[in-house]
Amino acid sequence: VHSAAANGTGRTLTLGNVGLVSNSISGGYTLTDPTRGNGQTLDARNQTGTSAATAFNDADNVWGNNATSDRASAAADAHYGVAATFDYFKNVHGRNGIFNDGRGVKSYVHYGPTNLVNAYWTGSAMVYGDGDGVTYRPLVALDVAGHEMAHGVTGATARLGYYNIKDSGGLNESTSDIFGTLVEYSVGNANDPGDYLLGEEVYINNPGNTKALRLMFKQDADGRSFSCYPSGGFTASLTYQNGKYDPHLSSGVGNRFFYLLAEGAVTPKGFSYTPAQLVCNGDTTIAGIGRAKAGAIWYRALTRYFVSSTTYPQARTGTLQAAADLYGSTSAEYKAVARAWSAVSVN
């Protein structure tokens, strides 16, 4: 029993009006969710750092006005995204919060300068920039929230490397894109339905959702990322940006693997890529096993078999082991995992 939990309404930037859980306090409500480990959404007041952050309090439990003119609008998106991610991991994978101990985490919106186009998992909390206000709105979209919280899950489990650790950084980023996408699908909000685009709702002007931070099925369309594993693996010369290995480029291999495993080599809704353009090896007749099974395989591999130094070939082995555990080593699911990895040139 959560005696202080109260059902409120979020007037969000990206999802329309949604239900939120807040906490009753004297004279009103505060944006803390007692039903999900007291996860709290705060206003970072456009500071870099969180020491000046303040709680969101409200008299009528209606948060925001569907526009950035009310600072609580972005908070409503973030608070909802955290709840959706908490529920996804609990209901689908039996994981009780990021740390599997029932604790909620803090989310800071309006973090950093007013033009910050980024969001981060800090190791213990989430922070969301406001975007530049021209091309990008605050980065509080559902798949971005799921992506950032999944970094926390990875940090509490496989602890996959990140910068300067070649394949594992890509697997780390891909894990976050995969779960961000599965969170988006799990909600099924009409204003932000599930898709294999990352951050499409962050664009202020995006008719038909043709723009995204990443296209999971064809990340190399950005001219920088990889959708096929290079022969010989990733090297510094391929993926270094600004003197650092960028895991957002090598994640495209894991992202396409997941798309092919879940959906098959099929043209994504709203795009015209042919099956031949979605595979690296000409295997154009791959059928998907569905998001639920693909997600279960990835989660089991992440939490049982991936470690900090896991490479893409080792991820193939780990996900095959996970598929064998869940469905048997002669199952269609096991064969589908092998085929999807081969289709991104991970052999």
Ligand code: ASN
């Ligand atoms: N938004 C980015 C991410 O979560 C921040 C970063 O580069 N770590 O991937």
Ligand code: ZN
């Ligand atoms: Zn990330």
